[in-house]
Amino acid sequence: MADFLRLVFNGFTSGSAYALAALGIVLIWRTSRTTNFAQGLIGTLNAYVAAWFILSQGWSIWLASLAALVTAFATGIIIDTIIIRPAAKVSPISKQIITLGIIMVIIGIIPWFFGTSRYQMPRFIPLSQSIDVAGATLHLNTILTLVVTLGIMAVMFWFIQFTRWGLATRVTASDETTSKLMGVPTKTITMVSWATAAILGTLAAIIVAPRTEVHVMMLITVQVSAFFAGTLGGFTTFFGPVVGAFIIAFGRNFAMFYISDIWGNVLLYMSILVFLYFRPYGIFGKKPSKKV
Amino acid sequence: MKIIDTIMRHLKKLPALVKHHPSWTFILFGVLVSLIAFLPHIGIMRFGTMSTVYAYIIILTTVALGLNLLLGFSGLISLGTAGFVGAGALGTAVFLNMGFPLEIAVLAVLFISGLIGAVIGLFSLKVESIYLAIATLFVGEIMRQIYTNVPIFGGQELNLGDDSRNFVTFFGVWELSFFDQMHRSILFVIITAAMVLSMIIIHHIIKSRTGRALMAMSRSQHAAQAMGVSLIKYRVMAFVIATLFATFGGVLYGIYYQSVPTEQWNLDLSLFLIAMIVVGGLKSIYGTVLGVFIIHGVPNLWLKNWFGDVSYVFSGVLIIAVIIFYPRGFIHIGHDLRRAYAGLRTRMRKKVKHHGEN
Numbered sequence: 001m002a003d004f005l006r007l008v009f010n011g012f013t014s015g016s017a018y019a020l021a022a023l024g025i026v027l028i029w030r031t032s033r034t035t036n037f038a039q040g041l042i043g044t045l046n047a048y049v050a051a052w053f054i055l056s057q058g059w060s061i062w063l064a065s066l067a068a069l070v071t072a073f074a075t076g077i078i079i080d081t082i083i084i085r086p087a088a089k090v091s092p093i094s095k096q097i098i099t100l101g102i103i104m105v106i107i108g109i110i111p112w113f114f115g116t117s118r119y120q121m122p123r124f125i126p127l128s129q130s131i132d133v134a135g136a137t138l139h140l141n142t143i144l145t146l147v148v149t150l151g152i153m154a155v156m157f158w159f160i161q162f163t164r165w166g167l168a169t170r171v172t173a174s175d176e177t178t179s180k181l182m183g184v185p186t187k188t189i190t191m192v193s194w195a196t197a198a199i200l201g202t203l204a205a206i207i208v209a210p211r212t213e214v215h216v217m218m219l220i221t222v223q224v225s226a227f228f229a230g231t232l233g234g235f236t237t238f239f240g241p242v243v244g245a246f247i248i249a250f251g252r253n254f255a256m257f258y259i260s261d262i263w264g265n266v267l268l269y270m271s272i273l274v275f276l277y278f279r280p281y282g283i284f285g286k287k288p289s290k291k292v
Numbered sequence: 293m294k295i296i297d298t299i300m301r302h303l304k305k306l307p308a309l310v311k312h313h314p315s316w317t318f319i320l321f322g323v324l325v326s327l328i329a330f331l332p333h334i335g336i337m338r339f340g341t342m343s344t345v346y347a348y349i350i351i352l353t354t355v356a357l358g359l360n361l362l363l364g365f366s367g368l369i370s371l372g373t374a375g376f377v378g379a380g381a382l383g384t385a386v387f388l389n390m391g392f393p394l395e396i397a398v399l400a401v402l403f404i405s406g407l408i409g410a411v412i413g414l415f416s417l418k419v420e421s422i423y424l425a426i427a428t429l430f431v432g433e434i435m436r437q438i439y440t441n442v443p444i445f446g447g448q449e450l451n452l453g454d455d456s457r458n459f460v461t462f463f464g465v466w467e468l469s470f471f472d473q474m475h476r477s478i479l480f481v482i483i484t485a486a487m488v489l490s491m492i493i494i495h496h497i498i499k500s501r502t503g504r505a506l507m508a509m510s511r512s513q514h515a516a517q518a519m520g521v522s523l524i525k526y527r528v529m530a531f532v533i534a535t536l537f538a539t540f541g542g543v544l545y546g547i548y549y550q551s552v553p554t555e556q557w558n559l560d561l562s563l564f565l566i567a568m569i570v571v572g573g574l575k576s577i578y579g580t581v582l583g584v585f586i587i588h589g590v591p592n593l594w595l596k597n598w599f600g601d602v603s604y605v606f607s608g609v610l611i612i613a614v615i616i617f618y619p620r621g622f623i624h625i626g627h628d629l630r631r632a633y634a635g636l637r638t639r640m641r642k643k644v645k646h647h648g649e650n
Binding site: 029035037083086087089090091093094096097098100101102103104105106107108109111112220224227228230231235262263265266269270272273276277280281282 | 363369415418419420422423425426427429430431433434437438441442558559563564566567570571574602603604605606607608609610611612615616619
């Protein structure tokens with residue numbers, strides 16, 4: 001039981017990170033029609049900003065994270081304005097490769113600004129503060145992570161479902177040209193989507209960072225898992241990927257602990273592939289209607 | 293002016309020549325490329341440059357050609373290519389270490405990969421667009437996990453040959469080692485020949501019934517089906533061909549470098565391969581070569597020396613700029629240059645006339 005709970009608690013943290021990253025990827029997929037491979041690295045770049053404020057300027061983690069979210073917003077807007085918008089007319093495949101270009105630029109920029117040393121990020125609440133649940137330790141930081149993640153998602157869903165701007169986002173996602181004709185400011189929507197996605201990626205990075213160190217490759221697993229979560233949950237909804245993210249996080253922990261730490265991941269991926277064969281658009285996804 | 297016109301007149305014959313004798317031009321191209329193998333021996337180039345840059349370009353070109361068929365002609369995207377390149381390289385090494393001769397090992401690896409490719413092809417009939425792309429990423433990740441975790445692949449890297457030195461044996465008698473400089477040049481010529489063979493095969497596939505069927509499918513699946521193109525047959529075929537070329541590229545990697553790492557067959561490599569095709573030009577064989585050269589050659593030959601650590605920034609900017617300014621591929625720069633030259637010529641003629649009248 002203690003092992004089981006430990007795995008569940010561990011899954012909360014990684015699931016939150018995957019869910020945040022996945023939500024960013026889905027947001028950009030819906031509004032810009034491109035797979036954003038740079039999602040992880042945009043987050044990493046801003047995690048560097050947070051780490052720099054903490055370690056060089058002596059700020060508290062709360063303040064530094066806030067600063068990182070502000071720079072994340074700026075990063076998103078800069079990327080949309082100078083790279084994505086001029087490339088609005090290129091084919092979908094080329095657009096994906098543009099995000100690969102963004103990855104390379106960010107990988108080049110990071111050592112330029114922050115050097116090659118690895119930063120150790122602190123947690124919001126130190127590990128010493130924890131409660132005991134049936135023999136397993138539940139860190140207060142895990143609870144905070146989960147609450148913050150779910151809170152942000154609740155706000156996002158409320159925003160997308162019940163506000164004017166949320167409606168604008170949904171119509172842009174379903175048909176950009178028509179929305180533009182109807183007077184929806186699609187450019188602003190796309191720009192804000194990139195900024196929001198960058199913020200979500202940065203939050204994922206700040207959640208993951210204390211577990212390892214801040215370095216360029218730290219979000220690779222999170223990013224790949226976020227793609228998988230999107231596919232499993234379905235790219236046509238905003239909550240599907242969140243569910244997918246937690247399924248993958250728990251599934252990975254259980255498979256690697258109870259079955260085999262070598263084959264656990266492989267088995268998980270295989271079973272998701274088999275599942276996809278029977279439900280090609282994910283758990284919640286719908287088949288898009290297409291004209292011939 | 294007269295000289296330029298004469299040169300241009302001869303250059304104008306070039307496209308016709310390429311069009312009428314494509315196989316011979318590929319072979320001529322191959323001969324020119326294999327000349328690189330001799331440059332280190334006369335001291336013009338370092339041996340390291342030949343192996344890390346030019347040999348890798350040749351291997352990646354072979355892989356990218358197959359992927360270009362899949363992406364350019366059938367519009368399907370694969371993010372698992374790197375996994376199959378790894379399968380080619382590591383699989384050959386595993387079979388060789390088990391004591392099979394090289395030729396059998398290569399055929400066995402190609403057969404297994406082709407089967408996996410066929411399964412993905414069948415899978416692609418159900419799943420589409422981004423879901424298919426990520427399904428192939430699943431396959432790539434599964435393969436990467438297997439390479440890095442299963443002991444048969446040697447953990448960090450796998451060496452071909454015996455314990456004392458790395459080598460491969462062709463036809464059971466001809467032993468070539470990467471460590472011998474002369475042998476390394478011969479290996480370079482061998483992989484160049486393999487690349488030329490791949491180019492010729494791809495060219496003939498494109499010009500055949502299969503190529504036309506794939507082209508029809510990429511425009512409109514429903515229209516193609518209505519015209520009697522079997523979706524299941526050609527989708528599976530496209531995936532099998534792409535997989536076979538990726539695996540063949542991996543085999544060339546194993547044969548040339550003779551020491552195969554297990555770590556590098558990840559999403560990054562798959563993305564770079566797609567980038568090479570998109571930057572060079574979809575549906576173009578020489579475009580593929582150009583794309584590989586721009587993405588792998590230019591940074592490693594020049595940018596790294598000029599800019600050091602920040603060379604990555606310039607590679608990224610290069611990719612973004614080429615895609616924004618040449619959305620159909622950098623190979624189309626030739627068309628633009630010709631148009632610019634024509635504009636310049638008419639303007640100059642006008643000027644001459646103008647002066648004459650005065």
